[in-house]
Amino acid sequence: MTRVVVALDSFKGSIGAAAAVDAVAHGWREVDPDAVVRSRPMADGGEGTLDAFAAAVPGATRMPVTVRGPHGRDVAASWLLLPDRKGAGASEGTGATGVVELASTSGIELLGAERCPWDADTFGFGQAIAAALDHGVDRLVLGIGSSASTDGGVGLLVALGAAFVDADGRAVAPGARGMAEVAAVDLTGLRPLPPGGAMVLTDVTNPLVGPRGAAAVFGPQKGVTGDEVPVVDAALARLAGAMGGDPAAPGAGAAGGTGFALARWGARLRPGADDVAALIGLDEALADADLVITGEGSFDGQSAAGKVPSLVASRARAAGVSVALVAGRVAPDADTSAFVAVVALAELAGSAEASFADPAPWLRAAGRYLASR
Structure with missing residues (x-):
């Protein structure tokens, strides 16, 4: 039985963290209905x-x-x-x-x-x-x-x-x-x-x-x-x-x-990411996980500086858990070496505009893709 933790930040201006996590989890379960999927949306202080x-x-x-x-x-x-x-x-x-x-x-x-x-x-x-x-x-x-x-x-x-x-x-x-x-x-x-x-x-x-x-x-x-x-x-x-x-x-x-x-x-x-992680029990969820999926709307060269994906990836590495990334877009200057898989919704949807306007179906598609690997 696969144990997956989904810990996404909000995709600013597009979809809140809880809804984004739910969509990825839904997509994963479509492929692997027996999986244990733990939802741990990460809050950033804004709407949602x-x-x-x-x-x-x-x-x-x-x-x-x-x-x-x-x-x-x-x-x-x-x-x-x-x-x-x-x-x-x-x-x-x-x-x-x-x-x-x-x-x-x-x-x-x-x-x-x-x-x-x-x-x-x-x-x-x-x-x-x-x-x-x-x-x-x-x-x-x-x-x-x-x-x-x-x-x-x-x-x-x-x-x-x-x-x-x-x-x-x-x-x-x-x-x-x-x-x-x-x-x-x-x-x-x-x-x-x-x-x-x-x-x-x-x-x-x-x-x-x-x-x-x-x-x-x-x-x-x-x-x-x-x-x-x-x-x-x-x-x-x-x-x-x-x-x-x-x-x-x-x-x-x-x-x-x-x-x-x-x-x-x-x-x-x-910034609060560490405190939020403690409040939502991220480390406990990672303790026996096989994979954690993290991400945000735009993953770029600054994302390694204390943002949610870097925090989650660091916690996952400490727990010996592999990490996958789901983002609305992945910039050319982004360092994705910490992730075993990277999914950009803009590529799935054919354009950044399409994925931004209606992200949920593409987040579900990302979940299905990661579950099928």
Whole structure:
């Protein structure tokens, strides 16, 4: 009986990690129905992070919550409660972990074609974090990809008890519009971190301000025009001066400055792949596996630098398990020497456009191909 672990990252903009893993697993079982296929989707912090954890962690429970979305209207969302696991528990409280995703509470996908560059904020994300804290979780895992706003994280901190006022002492409006009016910050009412702290999942290392900062690099994606970028950048700089903290820290510019706000709260910003692997039990799944299949949307020369495929391949080698790669595309400069097999969906589909538009059938085809080798 063959034992296979499928541990893919999301294929950004195309398909989430959980759905990608499910498609590859389905294809494998079409050829080898008796195989033991263990799904371990890897979360990267963006859209689909909750789905990835829910698929990988037995006993994970979705906790419904209604929050104020980036457009100012109510959004039905949820956070994920992970039960305590051996080796991942804490000494106090429930020992459980709360996973909260910005994408489903304050994310750009919630806006559709609409963009609200001056008014969208992260208040709903903060509300979901507060709900997890109210439940009594011992630690938080926070995914901050797919943000709709450039509010410096003001919204989420307000939801957690902080106060931001203008020169007249009035609470500032939501979003970048209000952030530009901040004259004073009071963090004394900010809720404390849970006993086990908070880990922030982001693969963004940009600082808060400057030519590589949140406004310059990510603002245009959210509707900030070229003339407005310097205005928003200056507002972020003033906010950092009022709040304290390190605006130059790697990741401070993630999610429109949400990384900066979370670091100021005391959360740890890190790529997170190692921590995610521990939470989903990757090493345990690999212990008796015959093959692990990993991958991501685009495997290129940078993929060896801490991204999911390299992490999974390293863990597999340590366990003496062979590794196969499935990617949307494989760049000519990519080093694929660690893999016993490589499948590029673009080649299966005939073009990168075809595989990107409808990846699931080609992921199933990749599973069938690997099972038939």
